Amino acid sequence: MLLFDSHLDLGLNAVDWNRDLRMDVHDIRVQEANCGMTDLGRQTGTVSLPELRKAEIGICVATVLGRIEQAVNHSFGYSTPHACYAIAQAHLAYYKAMERDKLMRMIRTKSELAAHVAQYQANPAGTPLGYILSMECGDPILDSENIHDWHAQGLRAIGITHYGTNRYGGGTRSEVGLTVEAVPLLKNIEKLGIALDLTHLSDRSFNQVRDTFGGRVLASHQNARKFCDWQRQFSDDQIRFVLERDGVIGIAFDAIMLQPGWVRSVTKPIVTMERAADNIDHICQLAGNAKHVGIGSDLDGGYGFEQTPADLNTIADLQKIPGILERRGYRPPDIAGILHGNWLRFFGEVLPTK
Numbered sequence: 242m243l244l245f246d247s248h249l250d251l252g253l254n255a256v257d258w259n260r261d262l263r264m265d266v267h268d269i270r271v272q273e274a275n276c277g278m279t280d281l282g283r284q285t286g287t288v289s290l291p292e293l294r295k296a297e298i299g300i301c302v303a304t305v306l307g308r309i310e311q312a313v314n315h316s317f318g319y320s321t322p323h324a325c326y327a328i329a330q331a332h333l334a335y336y337k338a339m340e341r342d343k344l345m346r347m348i349r350t351k352s353e354l355a356a357h358v359a360q361y362q363a364n365p366a367g368t369p370l371g372y373i374l375s376m377e378c379g380d381p382i383l384d385s386e387n388i389h390d391w392h393a394q395g396l397r398a399i400g401i402t403h404y405g406t407n408r409y410g411g412g413t414r415s416e417v418g419l420t421v422e423a424v425p426l427l428k429n430i431e432k433l434g435i436a437l438d439l440t441h442l443s444d445r446s447f448n449q450v451r452d453t454f455g456g457r458v459l460a461s462h463q464n465a466r467k468f469c470d471w472q473r474q475f476s477d478d479q480i481r482f483v484l485e486r487d488g489v490i491g492i493a494f495d496a497i498m499l500q501p502g503w504v505r506s507v508t509k510p511i512v513t514m515e516r517a518a519d520n521i522d523h524i525c526q527l528a529g530n531a532k533h534v535g536i537g538s539d540l541d542g543g544y545g546f547e548q549t550p551a552d553l554n555t556i557a558d559l560q561k562i563p564g565i566l567e568r569r570g571y572r573p574p575d576i577a578g579i580l581h582g583n584w585l586r587f588f589g590e591v592l593p594t595k
Contacts, residue, residue: 252332285545491537
């Protein structure tokens with residue numbers, strides 16, 4: 242079944258992690274083992290283009306990502322907005338290079354979305370991976386006017402914060418609100434019709450966005466605090482806000498968002514993909530229907546299968562989801578909606594006509 246994944250950091254993997262995503266994912270693991278790469282996430286990667294094809298992921302939201310870190314010796318991040326801009330542009334350049342080889346295809350408009358889906362359904366093996374461009378963390382936005390340049394380059398969704406605080410507000414593991422610089426940026430995001438990704442907002446920033454932002458919202462890779470009670474997940478009230486604004490929430494498969502008490506590099510995965518299904522079901526129960534939840538795997542977000550559900554080895558295992566949901570009593574139309582239809586509807590409404 243066609244799967245729409247609303248959060249893949251493909252540029253990060255290809256550029257920052259120096260992976261050839263044209264390779265089989267198991268060959269990438271062997272390559273990293275032969276090179277003696279032992280950092281977390283090495284030798285255990287779950288995503289490559291061939292693996293996405295096995296997963297029947299014909300379309301995704303692909304990110305550009307650059308985050309400011311004050312410590313210059315930090316293993317992730319950059320010290321200036323200019324460097325963040327440069328790395329985000331490098332991610333975009335990677336996607337453009339993949340488009341040149343007909344391996345990926347940027348989707349900017351409603352008509353391009355419809356045409357891509359029609360082609361994929363007619364010829365999955367011969368269709369490039371479709372992607373909608375998103376930015377995770379607003380640090381590559383040099384100022385509020387710079388968002389116009391990014392929009393012209395195809396940006397159609399953005400989350401303005403990530404981990405910690407940045408120039409636009411508080412993110413995960415912080416309780417800082419929005420900054421003064423966020424106000425004109427959010428106004429321009431709304432004016433341009435770019436969808437605002439609420440993932441990685443601190444609770445305080447979330448509340449301020451809720452009170453001030455009038456555009457379309459989504460949560461690309463976000464689980465429920467009910468099952469993993471710390472700030473990275475949404476409370477039921479936050480979930481209800483996304484539902485009220487006709488948004489969609491993509492369920493992530495990072496164990497830190499599924500297994501209570503998870504400690505990176507210490508804890509072993511115990512939860513299975515059933516816990517992800519618990520999150521799907523919880524959102525459906527709050528909504529009273531299955532129209533506002535999808536898949537936002539984040540399976541290439543700087544970790545590998547050491548930090549995924551115990552029964553997930555590669556992204557192709559996402560095709561276990563239909564069976565899990567069927568056993569829980571979900572009907573085929575609702576399963577199709579969760580796998581792809583809800584995101585297709587959302588972006589079919591959000592993307593510009595031309």
